[in-house]
Amino acid sequence: MSLRVLSLNLLKNNRNFLQNAVRNSKGPGAQALAVAPYATQVTVQATPAAVQKQKVSKAMKAYLERAKEHDDFMKTQDLEFQIGKRHLANMMGADAETFTQEDIDEAIAYLFPSGLFDKRARPAMRSPEEVFPARKAAEFDETGRPFHSMFYTGKPNFFQLLHDIVEETNKLYDLEERMLRRGNKPDENQKLETAGFQLLPKDQLERVLVEHIADIEYQNFTNAMDRLISLPYSYKSKAFIERYLKPLIDQSKQLEVPKPKIDEQGRQYITTYECLRKTARADVTVRLPGTGKITINGQDISYFSSEECKEQLLFPLNYSEMLGKVDVEANVEGGGPSGQAGAIRWGIAMSLRSFVDQEMIESMRLAGLLTRDYRRRERKKYGQEGARRKYTWKKR
Amino acid sequence: MFRKQFGNLSRVSTHLSRNVLAARVASREAEMSTNAAPAEAATAPPVVNEFRTGVGNPGEHSDVQIGKFYTIPMEEKKQIFSGGGLPKQYEQQIKTFTEACLMVRSPALELLNYIKRADLSKPVVRYVLYGDNGVGKTLSMAHVLHYGMLNDFLLVHVPWAPNWMKRPKESANSASQEGFIDLPFDAAAWLVHFKTQNSKLLERLQLKTSKEYVWSKRESTPAGSSLIELVEHGIARIKYASETTAALISELKQLATAGQCKVMVAIDGYNAFFHPITRIFSDNKQRVSPDRITLTQPFLDITNYDWTNGVCILSVDKIAMTEGYMESYLPRYLLGKEGFEHLDPFVPVHVGNYTEKEFTSYIKYYLDRHWISKTQPGFEEQLKFMSNMNPYTLMQLVRGL
Numbered sequence: 001m002s003l004r005v006l007s008l009n010l011l012k013n014n015r016n017f018l019q020n021a022v023r024n025s026k027g028p029g030a031q032a033l034a035v036a037p038y039a040t041q042v043t044v045q046a047t048p049a050a051v052q053k054q055k056v057s058k059a060m061k062a063y064l065e066r067a068k069e070h071d072d073f074m075k076t077q078d079l080e081f082q083i084g085k086r087h088l089a090n091m092m093g094a095d096a097e098t099f100t101q102e103d104i105d106e107a108i109a110y111l112f113p114s115g116l117f118d119k120r121a122r123p124a125m126r127s128p129e130e131v132f133p134a135r136k137a138a139e140f141d142e143t144g145r146p147f148h149s150m151f152y153t154g155k156p157n158f159f160q161l162l163h164d165i166v167e168e169t170n171k172l173y174d175l176e177e178r179m180l181r182r183g184n185k186p187d188e189n190q191k192l193e194t195a196g197f198q199l200l201p202k203d204q205l206e207r208v209l210v211e212h213i214a215d216i217e218y219q220n221f222t223n224a225m226d227r228l229i230s231l232p233y234s235y236k237s238k239a240f241i242e243r244y245l246k247p248l249i250d251q252s253k254q255l256e257v258p259k260p261k262i263d264e265q266g267r268q269y270i271t272t273y274e275c276l277r278k279t280a281r282a283d284v285t286v287r288l289p290g291t292g293k294i295t296i297n298g299q300d301i302s303y304f305s306s307e308e309c310k311e312q313l314l315f316p317l318n319y320s321e322m323l324g325k326v327d328v329e330a331n332v333e334g335g336g337p338s339g340q341a342g343a344i345r346w347g348i349a350m351s352l353r354s355f356v357d358q359e360m361i362e363s364m365r366l367a368g369l370l371t372r373d374y375r376r377r378e379r380k381k382y383g384q385e386g387a388r389r390k391y392t393w394k395k396r
Numbered sequence: 397m398f399r400k401q402f403g404n405l406s407r408v409s410t411h412l413s414r415n416v417l418a419a420r421v422a423s424r425e426a427e428m429s430t431n432a433a434p435a436e437a438a439t440a441p442p443v444v445n446e447f448r449t450g451v452g453n454p455g456e457h458s459d460v461q462i463g464k465f466y467t468i469p470m471e472e473k474k475q476i477f478s479g480g481g482l483p484k485q486y487e488q489q490i491k492t493f494t495e496a497c498l499m500v501r502s503p504a505l506e507l508l509n510y511i512k513r514a515d516l517s518k519p520v521v522r523y524v525l526y527g528d529n530g531v532g533k534t535l536s537m538a539h540v541l542h543y544g545m546l547n548d549f550l551l552v553h554v555p556w557a558p559n560w561m562k563r564p565k566e567s568a569n570s571a572s573q574e575g576f577i578d579l580p581f582d583a584a585a586w587l588v589h590f591k592t593q594n595s596k597l598l599e600r601l602q603l604k605t606s607k608e609y610v611w612s613k614r615e616s617t618p619a620g621s622s623l624i625e626l627v628e629h630g631i632a633r634i635k636y637a638s639e640t641t642a643a644l645i646s647e648l649k650q651l652a653t654a655g656q657c658k659v660m661v662a663i664d665g666y667n668a669f670f671h672p673i674t675r676i677f678s679d680n681k682q683r684v685s686p687d688r689i690t691l692t693q694p695f696l697d698i699t700n701y702d703w704t705n706g707v708c709i710l711s712v713d714k715i716a717m718t719e720g721y722m723e724s725y726l727p728r729y730l731l732g733k734e735g736f737e738h739l740d741p742f743v744p745v746h747v748g749n750y751t752e753k754e755f756t757s758y759i760k761y762y763l764d765r766h767w768i769s770k771t772q773p774g775f776e777e778q779l780k781f782m783s784n785m786n787p788y789t790l791m792q793l794v795r796g797l
Contacts, residue, residue: 292781301784307793310782323777
């Protein structure tokens with residue numbers, strides 16, 4: 001930033017030239033600018049002395065004041081953080097120089113044990129860069145002239161992004177036309193693979209752009225990106241597109257169906273561990289050529305006395321049409337009957353994936369059989385009879 | 397009571413016209429009541445199909461009939477089970493289906509085989525039915541009871557022994573034995589049950605008491621009076637019902653040993669006699685254990701092996717116990733050391749869940765009775781999974797179908 005300010009100072013006498021330079025830097029320099037993340041440089045270095053002598057616009061003056069204030073603040077914060085880190089290292093008997101953020105987290109968790117449920121609510125100590133949100137650097141020079149041509153849109157980074165997307169799209173349209181004229185077809189092998197990826201969610205995009213965007217603006221972004229991705233030659237702009245894609249690690253992992261193992265009787269089997277529901281924990285083994293036998297902690301289905309619980313176990317088997325074709329063994333502990341039944345149900349459904357076709361798996365997923373139920377018991381509130389219910393109100 | 401019984405007999409003809417399956421009974425009843433029309437007796441043979449058998453006599457049942465239903469004629473059902481002996485819900489089902497059908501199952505057949513082959517001149521053999529909840533112990537017993545009735549056994553049948561320990565009608569201090577508790581109403585009710593089951597046979601056999609029973613200064617039953625008189629005295633003088641029961645049972649033992657009659661003892665929930673926790677309280681608000689109840693002794697006595705010409709069919713049941721004593725259904729656990737030693741040696745008969753064949757047969761029966769009307773594809777598999785082929789659970793499940 002400072003570099004740019006300096007260069008502007010030097011070229012200040014010739015406004016026209018400056019304008020040309022800016023315009024020129026837009027052309028070939030745009031790529032380079034787009035590759036570098038948007039305006040993530042947070043702090044502004046102390047303004048060069050040369051600038052202060054010049055006539056400074058009110059906006060710039062105010063900005064410089066704010067920037068200085070912020071700089072000082074961050075400096076003190078950083079100092080405090082370093083001192084805190086040293087103290088912490090001393091307390092833990094570790095070397096302060098090699099004390100990493102991980103060590104800090106460990107030390108805090110040890111020294112300030114917290115029962116709070118939400119992890120973000122627990123005590124923490126992080127570097128001030130992480131704690132305080134990034135701020136935009138100056139967007140205008142000392143005369144008050146904005147650097148960015150889209151400054152007056154209010155969200156220059158965002159609209160620049162839209163602009164870039166359209167530019168890419170147009171480029172690909174041109175390419176397609178040229179290729180069509182030559183009789184070439186897009187390469188099928190290089191086709192862009194977006195399964196298992198998603199566009200950056202709104203909050204992450206906002207962080208990248210350092211700008212707040214509205215829902216409808218985010219929708220415009222997704223629409224433009226979708227159009228770009230759907231183009232036949234989209235693989236040509238792979239580098240650009242991938243900057244705004246996020247891999248779906250969790251879901252793609254879940255989509256991976258484990259291969260069944262073979263037991264000593266030559267039957268296929270799959271064991272699913274960590275089947276959870278409420279406070280019940282289960283592990284479920286499903287064996288393929290079976291007779292519909294079910295064993296729960298060594299007992300048959302009469303382990304559950306209520307009809308509802310038995311139906312819970314029946315559902316995945318019946319739904320996948322595997323009733324009477326597989327044997328189920330389950331070990332379950334903790335929780336009550338309904339929690340245990342729910343845990344086993346999930347385990348059966350997850351294990352059955354290995355024995356049914358892809359279509360059925362998708363259908364089971366849509367039926368909610370493969371979704372974990374993370375609901376827990378809600379705590380009782382003081383001044384109330386239960387979690388939600390209030391005491392009977394009596395006038396007198 | 398007597399009048400009621402005769403009333404029943406005279407109404408036989410009307411019953412017959414309604415009950416087409418009672419052809420066999422009709423012929424037997426015709427011997428006893430002269431006004432039964434012989435023309436009606438020969439109507440309509442019993443329905444036979446894949447889940448029903450025409451063989452109505454349990455004595456003729458064999459492995460061929462396993463999993464099939466046979467019909468107990470209403471008259472006989474009334475005679476044997478009017479005082480209890482069928483589970484309440486099964487009784488309701490019978491009423492709904494307007495026929496008393498029992499499935500021929502292997503535990504009952506096994507028991508019948510043992511009884512048929514037993515040498516009655518040897519000391520009595522005790523058979524103990526055991527199994528999990530709702531597998532059909534009582535109904536197996538009912539099947540055997542039907543056999544006993546048709547084969548001239550005197551039935552000493554206690555439909556559900558824990559009733560005495562768990563919900564006695566009334567308890568009183570025993571007059572004859574110090575520190576003992578009488579259950580006069582329950583004893584009288586049992587005597588009525590005994591009389592309903594056996595009055596015809598008693599009349600035919602003309603059994604006499606061996607000694608004089610003195611109840612009080614003015615009341616006594618002289619030696620040589622018939623057993624019916626003894627029973628009726630007990631029913632009329634409820635105060636002495638418990639003692640009458642004891643007297644009756646000791647008389648039956650003697651008569652059977654002497655070869656004058658055959659006796660079939662059937663006690664459901666037998667382990668209640670050995671379970672120390674009851675709901676009977678003495679004067680000082682202490683729980684009374686079953687061995688301090690006068691009604692217990694005769695039934696423990698008759699399940700002893702010191703007599704002949706009889707069979708003992710006993711069932712041990714988890715629900716005869718109280719909370720905390722229901723871990724296992726095995727006889728040793730349920731009877732305890734004392735009870736096990738009392739019965740030892742006995743023949744255990746395990747009653748289990750339905751087999752595949754029995755299960756399909758039952759489903760067909762329910763469909764035939766239109767009891768199951770909502771049939772989606774694969775409902776049998778689902779029912780099998782849900783009920784684990786347990787008869788009682790299945791009965792509960794199909795209620796809503």
